[in-house]
Amino acid sequence: REQAIGYQAVRKPDATHVQITGIPAEQLEEARRVLQENYAGSAVSPAYVVGSLPAEQSGFVLEMSPSLQAQLRQEAQRNSIETIRQRVDALGVSEPTIAEHGRGEWEILVQLPGVDDPARVKSILQSTAMLEIKLVEDGPYSSETEALAKTGGILPPDSMLLREAPGARGAQAGGLQWYIVSRTSVVTGRDLRSARSEPNPERPGAYQISFSLSRDGAARFGPFTERNVGRPLAVVLDNRIQSVAEIQSRIDDAGRITGTFTLQQASDLALVLRSGSLPASIRYLEERTVGPSLGADSIRAGLTSAVVGMLAVSVFMLFYYRLSGVNAIVALALNLLLLLAALAYVGATLTLPGIAGVALTIGMGVDSNVLVFERIREELRLGKAVVAGMEAGFDRAFTTILDTHVTTIVSAMFLFMFGTGPIKGFAVTLTIGLVANLFTSIYVSRAIFETLLSRQARPTGLSI
Incomplete structure (x- = not known):
């Protein structure tokens, strides 16, 4: 129209072709030039191939190039994933997994734990x-x-x-x-x-x-x-x-x-x-349902392993650090209590990856206490008084503990930004646990030592 070229109809016989018919014979070459300039693209990245229709139709057909088809499929898949993610977030599903799957252009993997009405969710997503x-x-x-x-x-x-x-x-x-x-x-x-x-x-x-x-x-x-x-x-x-x-x-x-x-x-x-609307229609290729008994068994096994790990660590701390091990156990228990309280406050669901984050938090908590206790031992061997040795041990270990926790939290932040549902759950649990551990291993543990030593007129020793 902009070039004042007449035509009778423009129709789309299928998803990759566009037909323009009824162009006056004297304007066919001009129409071809306009189509080539606006729709052919470049030799490196062609958009449409311009072909001629039979003489009785007097027009052209635009065929979408394979490279443009692949580009549009990829864009449609990315936009579909984003739209599906927004719908799943609106449903309040905890730790969903929505990602490319299979050949990378046609399939999308959607995993939704804890859904009560799968038929309704499928209808919404489709x-x-x-x-x-x-x-x-x-x-x-x-x-x-x-x-x-x-x-x-x-x-x-x-x-x-x-x-x-x-x-x-x-x-x-x-x-x-x-x-x-x-x-x-x-x-x-x-x-x-x-x-x-x-x-x-x-x-x-x-x-x-x-x-x-x-x-x-x-x-x-x-x-x-x-x-x-x-x-x-x-x-x-x-x-x-x-x-x-x-x-x-x-x-x-x-x-x-x-x-x-x-x-x-x-x-x-x-x-x-x-x-928002989906850029293309979708259909379900496969559906699998993991029963609640299997999920419950997995969670139960994960919790059992975390509890066993906690008990084993407690026995080791009591055996190796004697009464100071009680201090470490109290700090560790408070750490777990703060972690679970924070998860409950934000409404997070404790899944299997989250339990892995709890187990890693226990390990980091033990490591922090070991660093502090070994520093205190070194100060006492150098002949310092009990109170001075305790304070120097915490002061010297603080920088090391802070450094390890900050670097791990930064790693967890990247996991949260670029990971899928379960990975994000692990990152959230780990981050909350590390922040709680910084508080309990440094301030709570030190407060316990100071309280015990303040009750002695002249502290002569420390069970460590």
Whole structure:
């Protein structure tokens, strides 16, 4: 159009081809040049291959290059992963795993521990949720045949034929109806700012979804509705018309999707609209369910190993450091108590990787106490008084303990930023445990020693 080249129709026979027909013979070469300049890309990275149609069609066909197809598949997969992650986060699933899988272009692995209603979650994740608001050009019609007969059997290039969704107003009045709508959408799901479910005042017992538009969407929607007052507007979801209403006045930034939605259906639809539409439809290739008994057995085994490790460490500390070992055990127990309290406060679930983080925290706590106790022993061997030796031991060990904990916390932060669900759970548990250990091994343990020594008029020894 910009180059004043005439044509009859533009159609898309499949996902990788676009056909342009009815170009005047005298403009064919000019049309080829324009297509080559705008769509062919470069020799290194071709976008579309421009080919000629048979003479009677007088036009061209654009075929998407394999490199562009691969690029679009990768982008669709990345965007799908991000959309699925947003929907899973909205469901409140603990430590999900959402990542590329298999051949890296087609498959996505989704692992959701602790889901009570897998069928509902599958429906939410699979929903494309492509919201569009389109101008109604003609209708309603009782059948597709009737609608096409009205247009002579061929729809205009900039129009499309859509049917009402089950539960729409027309369906309630006597069957699903058909409408001819504009192919161009006024606004889409990308223009949504928020969406929420609420009771439908026109249908007692039913629910609707109210949505508001972003600033850019409202900037287009307001002037459009002002220009088309008196004409019908359709709310389309996944290529099915949910509702049709006449534009009474200018509408700036709000709308609603009506139907016979239940509360659960309306809430789920609002959720997927807020998370954005999927760039492509998805289907489930394989589904596996790990029963609660297997998961419980794994957790039980992990907890048993952590408890056994704690007991073994306690026996060693008592045997090697005598009464000072009690100090270490108290500090270690307080460390675990603070860790579990923090996990409960943030609502984290203690999974198998989290138990591994607890076990590593126990090891780091023991290491900190060993460093302090060995420093105190060295100071006492040098002939220092008991109180002075204890204080010097803690002071000299502090830098080493702080260094090891900070470097480990930094490593855990990288695990959290770049890891998947279970790895993130391990990183969170480890970080909380290390922060708690810094407090208990340095300040709590020192406070216990100072309290015990202050009760002696002239401390003569330390059981270490």
